[in-house]
Amino acid sequence: MKILLEAVRIYNPESEYHLQQQNILVENGIIRYIGHEKPEADRVLAMDGLCVSAGWVDMFAFTGEPGLEHKEDLESLAASAAAGGFTEVVCLPNVQPVVQTKGAVSYLRSRSAQLSVILHPAAAITVDTQGKDLTEMIDLQQAGAVAFTDGTKPLQGADVLIKALQYLQLFDGLLMNRPEHTRLTEYGQMHEGQASTRLGMKGIPALAEEVMVTRDLQLLAYTGGRLHFSLLSTAGAIEAVRKAKAEGLQVTCDVASYQVAFTDETIMPFDTNYKVSPPFRSNEDADAIRLGLQDGTIDALVSAHMPHDTEAKKLEFDLADFGITNLETAFAVANTSLAGTLSVEVLVDKFSSSPRRILKLALPRLAVGEPANLTLFNPGMKWVPAPESSRSKSVNSPFFGQELSGKVIGIINKGQVVLNHTF
Template sequence: MKVLLRAATIYNPQSEFHLQQQNILIENGTIAYIGPDEQHADKVIARDGLCVSAGWVDMHAFAGEPGLEYKEDLESLAAAAVAGGFTEVLLLPNTEPVVQTKSAISYIKNRSQSLPVTFLPAGAVTVEAAGKDLTEMIDLHRAGAVAFTDGTHPLQGADVMLKALQYLQTFNGVLLNKPEHTRLTENGQMHEGEASTRLGMKGIPALAEEVTVTRDLQLLRYTGGKLHFSLISTAAAVASIRKAKEEGLEVTCDVASYQAAFTDETIEPFDTNYKVAPPFRSAADAAAIKEGLKDGTIDVLVSGHVPQDVEAKKLEFDLAEFGIINLETAFAVAHTTLELPLGALLEKLTTNPRRILGLPEVRLAVGEAANLTLFNPHITWEPTAENTKSKSYNSPFFGQQLKGRALGTIHRGQLVLNDSF
């Protein structure tokens, strides 16, 4: 099948056509032509404002399969990912059972072979993600695990963290850790501040993140290796990571694209769709996140996609589960709220996550496999529960006007266009 992208603006610094408007012909999943001339095709995609980039990569999403398919299965996650413009998605290992065996890695890889998105399995660092005994990470790496993390369970023991950093160096693996001291966040519901006091809720202190970042960086200085912080949210964490990078440590980090969309003062009180971990924090923290993205301290934007069923969210705030769905809205929320130049935003969805995870570079050039995201950064739209592809509906963005939208993807020889196209 031949597909022509007509007059598409190319965002791909690795390509000689970067920032140029060109016709792109894709034949049987391979880029066959890039240039100004019209090409015969079976399908022509033309739209004002059409842009194309390397396929977007998400480094933080949860799929319930196996064991929690009622929240999200791999098919629904793939549909949500493609609707959001993602062609590759790193899956957290916190399923039932935990992704800690070669067979679990193989299951994920095999299940996604026919889907229009590539699932990247992350292996658990510790058995059952319980923070005690290390898994057989070398075997998991050979089976196809691209990174190692206990996902939603932050590593608490300094000894375990140290051993994991040392172990992963045997194959140049990367350790992902969510920086949270769980004893300090126990029973917390929202950011600790004036708003939590006013609402009578137990707070989640910024200190819980900051002390863990400081500890992990100290261990990294001692052991060497590669460390990636997942879902940072505080000004102090940004400052510490910035300083560590200046020292030359191999440290990277990501932030959820929604993290600066609200603060603890602007969330809808007691609406559980605003209950996330880490929580929406202060205006100063949101400003530091934006600055960290602009100066390169924060390497990657992620969806932080955590689907929760109605029974887990339609409860009193202190009983509800944490998490929101964001694969479909990740780009739009970031483009709407983060005040980040489009090129820099795309770098944090394409080049940087691939570099951190050791994935092949994607280049828009003749002869290269087409791994592309089609998008329009100018259109405005409102996501709705009725149109979501996810199995779950826990989003604070339904009914809100957002700017910028993914239009479709081309990956693995499959063209998928969104309903809005």
């Protein structure tokens, strides 16, 4: 099938057409023409404000398969990802059983082979993500693991982190860690501040993140290697990464695309759809995130997609699980909450090129003869997400019913076209 993308603005620094408005013809998954002419096509996609970029990559998403398919399975994850503009997703190892064997890595790769979205397995650093014994990371990397992380379980032992960083240097592997001192966050429900005191909730202090970032950076300086921090949320942590980069350490980081959408003062009290980890923090922390995105300290934006069934969320606040669904709204939430902070060009880079550089994935190029790995989006289009239109199996999101700016129109990937909009 021939698909013509008419008068689309291109966001792809690897392409000679970057920031230009062109017509693009895609035939059977291959880019056949880029220019101002309008070749014949079976289908024409055209709208005011339509943009295209290399397909987006999400570095932090949870899928329940295997073991927790009632929360999300690979088909629903891929459908949600495609609706959110992601053509590639890194899946966390926190399933049942944990992704820590060559068979588990191969299972994810083979199960997703026919899907429109490429699902990359991230393998566990430690056996059963218990933070003790290292997994066979060389075998896992050879089987196809793109990174190593204990996912939602932060590494606590300094000795384990040192050994993992040293081990991964054998093949230039990437260690991803969510920095949190779990003894300092035990029983915590929201950001520790005036709001938590006023609401009578146990707070999650910024110190719990910052002390672990400082420790991990000291260990990185000692061992060498490549370290990536997932889901930073505090001003102190971002400043520590900024200094470490200036000193030449191989460190990168990301934040959840929703992290500045709310603060601890603006969340709906006791509504579990606002219960995330790390929590929505202070205005000062939000400002630090904006600055970190602007100056490049923060390399990437992620969905932090954490689907939960009703039984895990419709509970008292202190009993409910942390996390929200965000694959379908990741771009729109960032585009809305970061308006005036990041240009569309930079925002797209945080979702596309930058994650690929961190993961050492090939950078798609919008050029004739290249495979089409594309995201179509309209940064100015307003829309309101609703649970009944969600592709996810779970509907734990604070963004349902809120008007957002920036709509993903669809993706073209692996020869498949998935659209959210009727042309």
